[in-house]
Amino acid sequence: MIKLLLADDEELIRTALAALLGLEDDLEVVAQAADGRTAVELALSHRPDVAVVDLEMPGLDGMAVTAELASALPACAVVILTGHSKPPLLKRALTAGAKGFLPKGSPGGALADVIRRVHAGGRYVDPALAADALTAPESPLTERELEVLRLAGLDTPVAVIARRTSLSNGTVRNYLAAIVTKLGVGTRAEAFQKAREHGWL
Structure with a gap:
């Protein structure tokens, strides 16, 4: 029997997956989590063989959960399910230690x-x-530019970005100007949107 942990903040999806996988003779859902931190805690206590993790969750996202499990529970293989299947996310997921990467729209038996x-x-x-x-x-x-842009996308003031990144205000402004130029957009909000659409963040 393959023991499973399911982690997804959308209860309807999580319970539907549990019911679907429960129909398989060789699969058993031993734990379910609605956020990333709970997913890691339940994995450490239940020691599942495979964790099926949503990419976007409160607390720790799917990438962070994958990285923590790869370190703390290497025997547990992680499969990431996502509604946002952008290529850079795939690379980051595999680097974090995911063994599977599957869009949420995949066929039921997949x-x-x-x-x-x-x-x-x-x-x-x-x-x-x-x-x-x-x-x-x-x-x-x-x-470094991506780090600055992640913070800038939240409409964070330059002084706050500088403090969080240990940079001067002027250096942060220079980074933001370089980012806007590199991405060929007019504002930092547009830069954030473009980077997000490409999955670079």
Whole structure:
């Protein structure tokens, strides 16, 4: 029997997945979580074989949950389910330690097959997403620029961004100007939107 943890902040999706997977003879849902921090705690106490994790959750997101489980519970394979299947997210998920990456719109039986595959030591990436990832543009921004842009996207004042990144106000302004120029947009809000649409954030 393959023991499963399901983590998704949308209760309807989580319970539907639990019911669907519960129909499989070799799968057993042993825990369910509505946020990332609870997912990690339940995984450590229940020790599932596979964790099926939503990418966007309160507290810790799917990437952070994956990274924590890869470190604290390496025997637990993580499959990320997402409604936002952008190529850069795939790369980040695999780097964090995910063994599977599947769009939420996949056929019903696909998830059970992916769970079996990663439990057996394999990997699975949705073929269409993998093809997109090979042709997707790389982010022109540095890690530091992305860090500044993530904060700037929340309409955070320059002084607050400077304090959180240990930079001067002038340096933050220079970063924001460089970001806007590199992305070919007019404002930092447009830069944030463009970076988000491409999955760079």
